Amino acid sequence: MEIGRRLETLRDLQKIVPEAGLTHPEDVAEEMNDLISEEFEPYFSGNAALHLSATCQRCGRCCNEERTIAISFEDCRTIAGYLGISLKRFMMKYTRPHELARSVVGNARMVRKERDGSCPFYNPDLPGCEIHPVKPQVCSAAYYLSKMNLLLCEETRRFSTFAQCPSDVDLRARMRDFIIKLRNDPEVKSELARIFQSSKPEIRLFHQLLRLKGFDIYFGRDKAMPLVKMLGLKRMPEDEELRPAAFLYAAVLLEAQEAF
Structure with a gap:
């Protein structure tokens, strides 16, 4: 399976963090919570992960x-x-x-x-x-980080699907195949879930950067960049830097929801 290769990318995220570590992470978390309540988790971060994992088919x-x-x-x-x-x-x-x-x-x-x-x-x-x-x-x-979808996810306590969107249809097919493989190996499935629930530094950083990227997508770069500066990051993480682990995280959330 591709899990090991995807997890290896978590260590690469450290390269955008200053040697002394993140600055003011608690203040940034508080500002984020003021804008997007923690009540929307894991749906805000989960939808950010789905957004990063999907590829727009440009169907119009x-x-x-x-x-x-x-x-x-x-x-x-x-x-x-x-x-x-x-x-x-x-x-x-x-x-x-x-x-x-x-x-x-x-x-x-x-x-x-x-x-x-x-x-x-x-x-x-x-x-x-x-x-x-x-x-x-x-x-x-659109569609994952639209305000309407976040409200719907928070209300139903489930991640939405978008049958009319070929990008989501493609993503769900890939997710379905991956989750079937996970379920065929309960030990790996449990270990992957534990990894994203752990307090390891690279996992904490991933969650912080994923939520930050969600803010970048949802609010726009002008709202997200002040948070990047507060954290002391060298730059905003690129989509492709988060995408491999984001796919795993989204799969863990969907599997737990028994969406497949």
């Missing part, structure tokens, strides 16, 4: 069927730079005022949809999103 379903797409000012700035146009031109051409009051949403706006309801950045010839590397935060968070 979200792009064409989602009626409204909110876009932050920071998103606008990033996408405008990616497209090589001015921020003003981007906002005039591709956005419209938000449907909610400014007192509620601040300077966030909405993506201006085409007449047929499709996203202006969806290109069927690719196929998929023309700005995929810098797509709006709400697009990056």
Whole structure:
């Protein structure tokens, strides 16, 4: 099985931690809990793990069927730079005022949809999103780390499935195969569960970085980077650095839920 190889990547996470260790981890944990209550665990971190384990198939379903797409000012700035146009031109051409009051949403706006309801950045010839590397935060968070899904998971005490999403269908098939192998080896299954429940330094670091990455996906980089600096990290962990262990962690959670 691939467990050993995936677990080896946990040690590599140490390279983004300063030699003296993390700074102010308790303060960061408190700030995180103020924004996302611990009541949402393990669903927040678990959905972050699922998000990292899935690969967008760029089918365009979200792009064409989602009626409204909110876009932050920071998103606008990033996408405008990616497209090589001015921020003003981007906002005039591709956005419209938000449907909610400014007192509620601040300077966030909405993506201006085409007449047929499709996203202006969806290109069927690719196929998929023309700005995929810098797509709006709400697009990056779908489906696992959407606010609606987190509320649903917390209420039902189960992880959601998204039968209409080919990315999730593919991920669940891979998870199913892996979990079947786990169940055929009870000793390995129990050991893997114990590993993610342990207080070993590399496991604690993994959980901290996974939750931090979840904040990056859910809130956006502008909210997550101050936490990175508070922890003294050299940088935000990359998706691929967390992905191998995140797959194992998600599998442990789903197996315990008896989802397969």
